[in-house]
Amino acid sequence: MKFLRIGPAGHEVPCVLDASGVARNISSLVVDIGPATMPGLIAAVSGVDLSTLPEVATTGARIGSPVARPNNVWCIGLNYADHAEEAGMPIPEEPIIFSKSSLTVCGPNDPILKSKAMTKLDWEVELGIVIGTPALEIAPEAAMDHVFGYVTANDVSERAWQIERGGTWIKGKTYPNFCPTGPWLVTADEVPDPQNLALSLSVNGEVMQDGTTATMIFGVAHVVHYLSQFAQLEPGDLILTGTPPGVGMGLKPPRYLEAGDTVTLSVEGLGQQESVVEAV
Structure with missing residues (x-):
């Protein structure tokens, strides 16, 4: 998996790239990608149909x-x-x-x-x-x-x-x-x-x-x-x-x-x- 965070500094949205390279918003699954959520991050996303999650545009967007x-x-x-x-x-x-x-x-x-x-x-x-x-x-x-x-x-x-x-x-x-x-x-x-x-x-x-x-x-x-x-x-x-x-x-x-x-x-x-x- 490839995880990333998109948005203004301090207000980034946690995302994962789907099989097509599209960024998907996983904030409904984890609060953020950081020390507190790292141990359960993969389990939180595994088995989820990523295509059902909101797409997040990367073109022109800040990557945190x-x-x-x-x-x-x-x-x-x-x-x-x-x-x-x-x-x-x-x-x-x-x-x-x-x-x-x-x-x-x-x-x-x-x-x-x-x-x-x-x-x-x-x-x-x-x-x-x-x-x-x-x-x-x-x-x-x-x-x-x-x-x-x-x-x-x-x-x-x-x-x-x-x-x-x-x-x-x-x-x-x-x-x-x-x-x-x-x-x-x-x-x-x-x-x-x-x-x-x-x-x-x-x-x-x-x-x-x-x-x-x-x-x-x-x-x-x-x-x-x-x-x-x-x-x-x-x-x-x-x-x-x-x-x-x-x-x-x-x-x-x-x-x-x-x-x-x-x-x-x-x-x-x-x-x-x-x-x-x-x-x-």
Whole structure:
């Protein structure tokens, strides 16, 4: 199944795509698509004749994040060997964990916000994992049982804040709209091998990132298992799994986003985003 949320920010309608790709309003079945409804979401929709549900127009409509504000946004850093190389950092022996505020999560085509204080605004296409059931200290072989599905995500980063201001990476990761997500939440059964998905990102039509999840250092199952050793993962939690090479910081010379730039990205089977950088 492919779930999505359509409408103005704060007033999105929960939807599912039918077999013809038409968005159907499921608000009669679930209040929303989020942490509270995630455990029973598939059961609520299963067996329903989707053609009997109201159609929701997508042309010209705003698409919201497919999960209404997750409780947690977990992130894995330097999870592609070639990205670690371009960053000039050693390949991690264990996953590097940081987080983003849930307020960073926005719709897939919402603007990327650039404040006057930002000087090194960067992009990162990533495979996002959405947790379906609570997970704490789970065994590796049980990890995939806790995965609800997957999303396309952009781990937007202000590198000067992340790297040059001391402390932790979260400084450069957690400004509003720094996590465009979606357009769809695709259930795990439709992604039989999350370690074989193409990822791509372009800026103003120029391809910057062209990679595959096959080169991840720590795969989806290991990431979920590993995180659960340190924190309880909750339904709706979003995990960003790292980015392939081609980020602006790694270019020679480096290149960063400016107001008016258009960032287009996709993960195979999970849909495409297109965001314009907006000065605030």
